[in-house]
Amino acid sequence: MEPQNVKGFRDLRPREAYRKNEIISTIRKVYESYGFLPLETPGLEYLDILLGEYGEENTKQIFRFKSPEEQQIALRFDLTVPLARVVAQYNDLPKPFKRYQVGSVWRADKPDPGRFREFTQFDVDVVGASSQLAEAEVISAVVKSLREIRVGEFVVNVNSRKILNAVVDYSGISPERAKDVFRILDKLNKIGMENVELELTKGRYDTSGDFIPGLGLDDTNVRKIKEYLALPKGERKKVLTEIRELLGEQSCIDLINLDELLDAIGLGSDIVAFNPTIARGLDYYTGPVFEVNLKDKPQFGSVAGGGRYDNLVKRFTDAELPAVGFSIGVDRLLAALDTQVGRQEAGVDVVITIMEQDRLSDYLKLANELRNVGIKTDLYLGSEKGLRKQMQYADKMNAKFAVIIGSNEFEKGTVTIKDLKAGESASKDAAQREDWLKKSREVQKEIPRNDLVRQLKDLL
């Protein structure tokens, strides 16, 4: 049987999985410092819970099947709809409910290179808050998270669905078509203005030759949308002046409030910009929308996105529960971090080699002794008896040191420590490096067995 992943799915091997854990624990710590509480929901939901008013176009992206009770169920495609279910389902949660959740979501999209059908979102949301304080808090928490992850320079681009609704009105387009317009505008960065214009009007053929029908808007409609899209971006107060002039103060009152709060916490336009071209693709947004782009790595698209969704919880309850959230795309961050050098990598501090098969207990005892003082210690468990093969293994484990105890060392009560990283500057080439390690004498030393813990702790 051929070992392979389902099309569109992938494994995270130790290097990536280790880095992903790092990202997640960093974000978790920041969100907890902001007073957000954790939540976990199942991977599966009833299909109608997920669908709601979600457009027909998007239902194709859902992995759906039947429960053992023959009911329609599906894998969740985001963490926001399950949150809306949760706040409607339990009446004893704190209100506002500030929660974070990290987990897999699944979309039956056409897989692209770098685009997978299962990916991890790290969401932070406030449910039950209408004040722009909530926007300021989630933006501040995401900015702090991304800074602590050291992903490089980034900008949070902010716009508002209220502004976009005013644009639809200003452009002479009927409000029922607003969501379709937003979904097309959301693709602007990806497909460019020319293709956006085709999708707004007569339609176009995409790169795989499929026809994407157009919205059938007329020239006046499109001219006015383009007039809006040509507004300046970046400097918040400048953008607000222009929008106020074109569309009226009421359209941007949320962003005026938000701008003031962001000023108060020292987030300037260099880090949180207002950007009229941001739309976001999901139907449920009703107010400010955000997305984060990496300044020097535009190829990764947006690494986080979110916005205000005041009506989503109404799908499940009559209670008025205005909400705002921000979702970090952990896989995109992971891909972006992969281009950085000098980060902590998966691996161990020490590999203990096994030279004497009749002294297994002694090696095992030593391993536990090192672990007990906080040294990440691997003991070679394979069947290779030779030092060379075991050294190759230690290298693959990205070990900093090897600890070698042969019959000689056992007799004398000593151990040999070998510095496996000393060779790194000598050569990046694996074969040369191995050769270097083999010959090199100055990177290893024999020390008394009872001095091992102290010396390793000093070296690490």
Place this chain on the structure above:
Amino acid sequence: MEPQNVKGFRDLRPREAYRKNEIISTIRKVYESYGFLPLETPGLEYLDILLGEYGEENTKQIFRFKSPEEQQIALRFDLTVPLARVVAQYNDLPKPFKRYQVGSVWRADKPDPGRFREFTQFDVDVVGASSQLAEAEVISAVVKSLREIRVGEFVVNVNSRKILNAVVDYSGISPERAKDVFRILDKLNKIGMENVELELTKGRYDTSGDFIPGLGLDDTNVRKIKEYLALPKGERKKVLTEIRELLGEQSCIDLINLDELLDAIGLGSDIVAFNPTIARGLDYYTGPVFEVNLKDKPQFGSVAGGGRYDNLVKRFTDAELPAVGFSIGVDRLLAALDTQVGRQEAGVDVVITIMEQDRLSDYLKLANELRNVGIKTDLYLGSEKGLRKQMQYADKMNAKFAVIIGSNEFEKGTVTIKDLKAGESASKDAAQREDWLKKSREVQKEIPRNDLVRQLKDLL
């Protein structure tokens, strides 16, 4: 639309989700200290990858559906089969491959109270190691994890499939029926000896009235199995003596090796016992099998289980990759911990109340100031203007302190700190407690604004 979970699925609300994170990060730290590397595999696999030789009886428990390419896919039911796929798929992993993985698995079982269709396993495995050093390492890592979680007293019960195979032979049962016998023996603790005997012979009706067909063994077969099951349990050397006598040394050579290694690392029979009644239900085990039971909480069943599976990887490759693993059932641990008092609970250090709507920026600045020195700080984001409702909120957030700044305090440059936990000893009754907090003066004090950080850090 009614907000509800799919039958057999549940949400983890903040209290449980917080505790689960605690469990997972504790285990992760221990496993990394043992030199295990992280791995992540998708929730979905091709159905035939999962099924392999897995018995027809168990295939019903798999959630299966179709990929967008119309191929048979399914949700993983454990993390071991995906690991076997991974080690066969990539030839550049370290060998032996020591990995840990934590994630959801799904089984379309009949849901029971406390038994869910999605649950979290935390697995640790060594692939490519035939020595009992590997068993000693995974057992040692699990013991250390459970100790660090402080789950209370527990025993790792160990047996071996080689012993059980010898029992099948000794009892005059044909080897093809061995796996069926083991699946029934595995239920011993749950259904009792009488029902095990019925399932081995003529079958029985279960509590829901369904008939479970028997294996059709005869009296001699059963008498010999019962003779074996009546052997002493616990003290390892004593058990080994008895097994050696009844079934011969060859059946327990693995456990003789393991016993010696466990002695070396100070794990006595009080913590790792040999127990002839342990069988484990999965087909793929070939050598030692383990399960962990809580001494004072037998109602939670086994909280971890595992064993050696030397042939599983052969499903995907010709390479000889003997393996051993141990899986911790995170949800069962969670349930067990829930019965303990005095553990750290989800919550925040401080809730800042909002008294003056025109000073939002000041509250926001203060919140970030506290967060920056490591104080978990929540800012009230709701629409309630009154202190009483905001205090109720702080209570639900399990906050230790409330920070109150009204117009008075703003004018004087002070803040009021209220100790929300001081009332806990006064009363556990929510209504009385609220009353107490309202009246109590000695639990709150007004201090200079610029002394807040210092005083809070002292108090926390």
